[in-house]
Amino acid sequence: MNDKVRAASTSQAIAVAPPPCRCRTVSPGDGPGQETSEERFRGLLEAAPDAMVIVDDAGQIRLVNAQTESLFGYERAELLGQPVELLIPGRFRPQHARHRESYAATRQVRPMGAGLELHGLRKDGTEFPVEISLSPLETTDGLLVSAAVRDVSDRKAAEQHINQLAALVESSQDAILAMTLDGYITYWNAAAQRLYGCTAKEALGHHVAMLAQPDHTHEITTLLERLARGEKIEHFETLRVTRDGKLLDVDVTLWPTRARDGTVEGACAIVRDISDRKRAEAELHALYEQQRHIALTLQRSLMGTPPAIPGLATASRYLPATQGAGVGGDWFDLIPLGAGRVGILIGDVMGRGLDAAAVMGQLRAAAHALAKTGMEPRQLMHALDAIVTDLDLPDQLVTCCYLVLAPDTGEVTLCSAGHLPTLLADPTAGVLEIEAPISAPLGVGGILHQQTCTAVPPGATLVLYTDGLIETPGSDIEHRIAYLTHTLKAAFATNDSLEAAADHALAALLPDADGHDDDVTLLLARLPAAPLATATTDLPALSSAVGDGRCFLTKTLTDWDCAHLADDARLLASEVLTNAIQHAQGPLGLRLRRTATELTVEVSDNSPHLPQLRLATPDDESGRGLLLVDTLADSWGVRPTDDGKTTWFTLRP
Numbered sequence: 168m169n170d171k172v173r174a175a176s177t178s179q180a181i182a183v184a185p186p187p188c189r190c191r192t193v194s195p196g197d198g199p200g201q202e203t204s205e206e207r208f209r210g211l212l213e214a215a216p217d218a219m220v221i222v223d224d225a226g227q228i229r230l231v232n233a234q235t236e237s238l239f240g241y242e243r244a245e246l247l248g249q250p251v252e253l254l255i256p257g258r259f260r261p262q263h264a265r266h267r268e269s270y271a272a273t274r275q276v277r278p279m280g281a282g283l284e285l286h287g288l289r290k291d292g293t294e295f296p297v298e299i300s301l302s303p304l305e306t307t308d309g310l311l312v313s314a315a316v317r318d319v320s321d322r323k324a325a326e327q328h329i330n331q332l333a334a335l336v337e338s339s340q341d342a343i344l345a346m347t348l349d350g351y352i353t354y355w356n357a358a359a360q361r362l363y364g365c366t367a368k369e370a371l372g373h374h375v376a377m378l379a380q381p382d383h384t385h386e387i388t389t390l391l392e393r394l395a396r397g398e399k400i401e402h403f404e405t406l407r408v409t410r411d412g413k414l415l416d417v418d419v420t421l422w423p424t425r426a427r428d429g430t431v432e433g434a435c436a437i438v439r440d441i442s443d444r445k446r447a448e449a450e451l452h453a454l455y456e457q458q459r460h461i462a463l464t465l466q467r468s469l470m471g472t473p474p475a476i477p478g479l480a481t482a483s484r485y486l487p488a489t490q491g492a493g494v495g496g497d498w499f500d501l502i503p504l505g506a507g508r509v510g511i512l513i514g515d516v517m518g519r520g521l522d523a524a525a526v527m528g529q530l531r532a533a534a535h536a537l538a539k540t541g542m543e544p545r546q547l548m549h550a551l552d553a554i555v556t557d558l559d560l561p562d563q564l565v566t567c568c569y570l571v572l573a574p575d576t577g578e579v580t581l582c583s584a585g586h587l588p589t590l591l592a593d594p595t596a597g598v599l600e601i602e603a604p605i606s607a608p609l610g611v612g613g614i615l616h617q618q619t620c621t622a623v624p625p626g627a628t629l630v631l632y633t634d635g636l637i638e639t640p641g642s643d644i645e646h647r648i649a650y651l652t653h654t655l656k657a658a659f660a661t662n663d664s665l666e667a668a669a670d671h672a673l674a675a676l677l678p679d680a681d682g683h684d685d686d687v688t689l690l691l692a693r694l695p696a697a698p699l700a701t702a703t704t705d706l707p708a709l710s711s712a713v714g715d716g717r718c719f720l721t722k723t724l725t726d727w728d729c730a731h732l733a734d735d736a737r738l739l740a741s742e743v744l745t746n747a748i749q750h751a752q753g754p755l756g757l758r759l760r761r762t763a764t765e766l767t768v769e770v771s772d773n774s775p776h777l778p779q780l781r782l783a784t785p786d787d788e789s790g791r792g793l794l795l796v797d798t799l800a801d802s803w804g805v806r807p808t809d810d811g812k813t814t815w816f817t818l819r820p
Contacts, residue, residue, distance in 0.1 A: 218316040222251045224309055226267055238318055240290035251314075256288045270301060270312065287316060296323045342438040345424070348395050348431065350375045350387065362417075362440055364410035375436075378407050380414070394423045394434040404441065416445040465524060473501040477764060478695035479509055479572075482665035484673055486687040488635070496523035496565070497633045497688040498531045502538045505804040506767045506815040507574050507760065510538045511692055513586065513631040514567035526563060530554065530609075534569070541806025544569040544582035548609070548616040552584065555610035565609040568631065574695040575760045575767075577625065582618040584609045587637070590630035590652060591623060592668075598630070598656045600648075625697040628665065630655060635685035636676055651676060665691045698760045700727055706744070708753025708772070713744045716757050720768070723759050732766055732818050735799055740768055742792035743814050747772040751811065765801065765817045773811040 212219050212230065218238040221230035228246050236243055239254055246253070251267075252260045287297045296319050304311040336343050342362040345354035351374055355367040363370070363378060376384045386405065393400060399422040407417045418439045423431040473483070481501065496516025504510050512534050516523045533554050537547050547569050555565050568586040570579055581589060581601060585608030588600040603619040623629075630651075637647035651672065658671040669691055677687065702723045706712035717737045724733045740757070747755055751774035758769040780793050796803050800816035 215315065218318075220246075220251065220254070220314045220316060221304070222267075222312045222314065224311075226250050226252070226264065228253075229311060235316070238289075238316065239287065245290075254287055254316075256286050256294050259286070267312075270303075287318070295320050339437075342440075343435065344370075344375075344438070345433060345435045346375055347433050348391065350391050353433065354435075359438070362409070362415070362438065363407070369410075380406060380408055390421060391434070394421055395431055397423050397431055399423070407438070415440055416442045465521065473499065474503065476501055476503050476509055478507075478574075478762070480665055480693040482669040482691045484669050484687070484689040486635075486673075486677070488686045496527040496563075497635065497686045498527050499631065499688055499690050500531060500535055500538075501692070502535055504538065504541060504571065504806065505802050506769060506806075506813075506817065507695070507698070507762065507765075508806075509572045509692075509695075511570045511572065511629065511631065511690070512538065512567070513633065513688065513690060514565060515586070515633045515688075517564040517566075523563065526558065526560060526565070529558070530565065530567075534567070538569070541804060543618060543807060543809075544571055544580055545616050545618040546807070548582045548584050548606075548618075552609045552612065552614065552616065556612050558610075560610060563610075567609055570629065570631075572629075572692075572694055574625065575698050575701060577622055577697060578620050579623050579629070579694075580618055580620045582616055584614075584616055587632060587634060588648065590655065591621075592628040592630060592655055592659050593624060594626055594659075595624070598652045598659070600652070623694055625694055628659070628668075628691055628693045631688075631690045631692075633686070633688040635687035636672075636689055638685070647676070665693060696762075698762050700761045702759045704757050706753075706755040706757055708748050708751070708755055710748060712748060712753075712755055713741050716740055716744050716755075719757060720759065724766075727761055729761065729766060729820070732820065735818055736766065736768060739796050739800055739816050739818075740770070742795055743768075743770045743816070746778055746792050747774075747814070750774065750776065750778070765819050767815060767817045769813050769815040771808065771811065771813045775807065775811055777805050777807070777812055778814060 209230075212221075212232045215232060215234065218235040219230070219232045220228060220235055223229050228249050228251055231243055231246050235241075235246070239246075252263055255263055285297050285299055286294045288294055298317045298319050300315040302313040302315075304313055337356050339356060339358050342359035343354070343356045344352055344359050346352050351372060352370050355365075355370040359370070360366055376387045379387050383406070390400060390403070399420075401420050403419045403421070405417060405419060407415045409415060418441045419436055421434055421436045424433045424435055426432045473481075479501070483499065485497065485499075496514075496518060498512075498514050500510075500512040502510035502512065512531075514527070514530060514534070516527045516530070530551060534547065534551055537550050542550070548567065551565075551567060564585070566583075566585040566587075568581065568583040568589060570581045570589065572579055579591075579601070581603045583589070583603055583605045585605060588605070589603070590598055591601050592598045601619075601621055603621070604617045606616045607614045632651070634644075637651055638644060639647065654672050654675040655668060658668040662668065662671075669689055672689060673687075702719075704716075704719050706716055717740065720736055720740055721733050724730055724736060744755065744757070747753075747770055751772035753772065756769070756771035758771070760767040760769070778793055780797060796816055801819050803814070803816035805812055805814045
């Protein structure tokens, strides 16, 4: 109990206790109807705010007030005549008699047991802390002692709570300081001394700006202004300066302190050293960036770089995910199939990380090799389906779409395994979805993948994409596809550039370029212009077909002003026609196609057996035709068809 509290209690007790005097029962001067001194004394006793106990020199209770009854739980009659030790815990009773004798000798108005913890005892046996002020009363019956007893349980609990808080603040591992609203330090705990290197004596009374860098004092001013407005500032990360000039990364929480009337009168701050955390974060970020770079490098190497195909204008965008390692399973590929045809492949291995990227690499390589054989889209999709099934990836799905562009016929053949619809930007009809059946993703097994053939005008643009471009949480995928369609329509209406259209689409559908959590692929491919000229004739599978074919070829090339190619074209066509007559089934088809850069000659038959290059021995009378084609043609190949196959070769002027 501090001295100020005791003094206040003593003063109050003195105020209610009567001064030393000789009391009488009836005053000679009191007349009828006048109040006696004893009555006035009893009235004062009852009006006292504290419990009042009047004890004689023998320690017997002579008078008590109502507050005594309420405080100790006794009826007044139960107390009068009883030793005052009745109200004292048993462990203090032996020495209490000595204290009474000592007080009788001194007879002073004073607090009882100064410096001691005093306790009262209720009737029910419970103890409680008290303060007691003593006053002597000289009466005709001898010395009486007035004791003013006050229950201080609430104050003791508050003091204990305050002491606990003070101990907690002092033992805190975080620096805790208090300051005035103009920034002068008024409290500084031990942790603040350890953090900043300044003792409390060195810090108290100084401005908190001493803890900031000289060029950051404006930060202190701003924080004090916010605190003055009553704001609480939580987890503000900044730099602070120690006594020896070392910079610290700290996390600061500040809150205003208020006076009784609610006005802000100061502020407190908790400061935590986060230097270790910041270093760990920097190291983790560096490691993350290193792993991300490795993963992206691996992914890009697996995805490869699609070749530039003459006559096919393209624009592509690939954005790795900004979350996690950033790698995923998106891929696309452009595959020159020869004879003016181009294969376009796009796929998405569901999932994230290196596993998805590794599966993507395997599928891309397999799909590219299969496409080069000239197989039709549905055949390629069935082959990929078997590959994915063999990979045994229970947690991953693969969507894929394969298209073959045939500019000479103005057609696109498409097969989709669970992939998003392909869009077609037609210069005259706008941007539309290509109607095509979409089967289950690859790896499901037992699915019959279907293909469709769609007529497209020269100069139209195919738009292929993965779900990372259009899928967002809580959005409807159909609405997002419609939004992409609308965006591309607006882009092509104002600018014919594929690159500009790709940028416009990404900006519209991915406004937060740094916040997407899936990789994104977008591919725009504009169909080549139609051939300058084509010519077709049907031939029977007879030896006479060779001569007829040569005549047709000569006449056509002469009409096209390409007579300088006639010799090589006739020789190679003769070999291919002869091979078809001997080893295939009729009828045969001979088709010529001329573009600005090459002449293509195609021979179709109804046999599914593909011709194979072989080395002929000196005694063989056949087997040299395809070697001759391979030697003289700029390129050649064979592609399966629904009815058989087509063997083709090209010559450049």
